[in-house]
Amino acid sequence: xxxSKLTPNENKNLVISTKYGDYYRYPVKTKVVVKGDDLKxxxxxxxxxxxxxxxxxxxxxxxxxISQGRSFDIDDIKPSRLANFLCKFVHKSPYGIGLGxxxxxxxxxxxxxxxxxxxxxxxxxxxxxxxxxGVFYQIVGDxxxxxxxxxxxxxxxxxxxxxxxxxxxxxxAADLAKHTGCGFVVIDANDLGVEVxxxxxxxxxxxxxxxxxxxxxLGQGSQSTPIAIVRKVK
Numbered sequence: 001x002x003x004s005k006l007t008p009n010e011n012k013n014l015v016i017s018t019k020y021g022d023y024y025r026y027p028v029k030t031k032v033v034v035k036g037d038d039l040k041x042x043x044x045x046x047x048x049x050x051x052x053x054x055x056x057x058x059x060x061x062x063x064x065x066i067s068q069g070r071s072f073d074i075d076d077i078k079p080s081r082l083a084n085f086l087c088k089f090v091h092k093s094p095y096g097i098g099l100g101x102x103x104x105x106x107x108x109x110x111x112x113x114x115x116x117x118x119x120x121x122x123x124x125x126x127x128x129x130x131x132x133x134g135v136f137y138q139i140v141g142d143x144x145x146x147x148x149x150x151x152x153x154x155x156x157x158x159x160x161x162x163x164x165x166x167x168x169x170x171x172x173a174a175d176l177a178k179h180t181g182c183g184f185v186v187i188d189a190n191d192l193g194v195e196v197x198x199x200x201x202x203x204x205x206x207x208x209x210x211x212x213x214x215x216x217x218l219g220q221g222s223q224s225t226p227i228a229i230v231r232k233v234k
Contacts, residue, residue, distance in 0.1 A: 001049040009217065009225060015233060018211040022233035025058075025217040026050065027225035032155055033063040035071070039172070040179045047227050048180060056183040058209070059176070060218055060226040061146055061197050062158075064166035064186055071163035074150055077103040082114065086121055091133070097149035103162045104149040111147070111164055112140050142195055146188050155224060169198025176200070185209050189216040 006026035008014040015024055030046045033039075039059075047057060065071055079087075079102030087105040090098060099105045109117050120139035127135045137145050146165030150158075166172060169186040177184035177200030186198030187209060194210040218225050 003050045003229070003231075006050060006229070012215065012217045016212060016215065016217075018208070020205075020208050020211060023212050024229075024231045024233060025212065026229040026231065027218055028227040028229060029225050030063075030227060032224065033066050033226065035066060035069040037067045039064065039067055039176060043176065043180055043227070047229060050229055051180065051182060052231065053181075054232070056185065056204075056230040057176070057180055058185045058187050058213065058218075058228045058230055061166050061169065061186050061188045062163065063226040064169065064172055064198075065146075065163045066158070068167055070165075070167065071158060071161045072107075073157070073160055074101075074103045074162050075160075077106055077162060079103055079106040080109065082117075083109055086117070089121070089125070097151065097162075099144065099147060101149050101162075104147050107147050107162055107164055108140070108144045111143055116140060142197060145195060146197060165197060170200075171198075173198035173200040187213055189213045189218065191216055 003026055006028060009027055014026070015022055028047045028050070030042055033042065043057070051057070083102045083106035087100055087102050090100040090105070097104060099108050117140065120136045123139060124136040143165045147163065149162045150160050152159060166186060173184040173186050183204055184200040185196060185204060188195040188197055194213045194216070196206045196209045199206070212230055218228055
């Protein structure tokens with residue numbers, strides 16, 4: 001199929017220039033992914049008709065988590081007293097809730113464990129007066145960083161959900177690479193930055209992935225484009 005049909009999202013560029021070269025990021029529109037969906041079938045239907053040899057596929061970590069049943073309506077999450085307390089100290093960003101509400105903090109406590117969360121909160125509290133930020137996330141790691149809550153620009157019903165990071169993202173990437181024949185990356189990109197959660201091979205350079213996706217070309221709302229075909233400009 002003609003890949004020129006895959007046009008960039010509004011206010012996004014199709015091509016990005018990096019120190020690794022210039023790359024197309026073709027956004028692939030899909031149906032709304034739900035719990036239990038087979039990502040191989042999603043890829044076969046929506047992405048594979050456009051793929052050529054040498055392409056890579058980047059997939060939003062959000063749909064991986066959703067397909068694994070790791071996204072929850074916030075009304076179904078009952079926060080503990082600890083979650084209600086700790087979320088008050090989280091920096092509120094306009095780009096995402098993170099752990100800034102009781103429900104997402106509760107997911108972090110369940111996923112990472114109370115002892116590590118408390119240790120991270122303690123370290124953050126004693127270093128913040130000295131101007132050092134980000135200590136909490138340095139300790140708890142990518143699992144906590146990828147937890148997010150409801151936001152207006154996300155498609156229903158997930159605009160009322162909180163979600164965990166995907167489980168075993170490296171394994172997911174490796175399995176989907178075998179299915180597609182492409183290097184595969186599970187990525188968490190927003191307007192604050194880019195985190196690579198899963199790679200089909202350790203040979204895929206993390207800095208390369210971040211450079212190619214630094215402007216968050218996929219979008220998370222009505223665009224419904226959770227997949228990108230990445231192709232070097234010849």
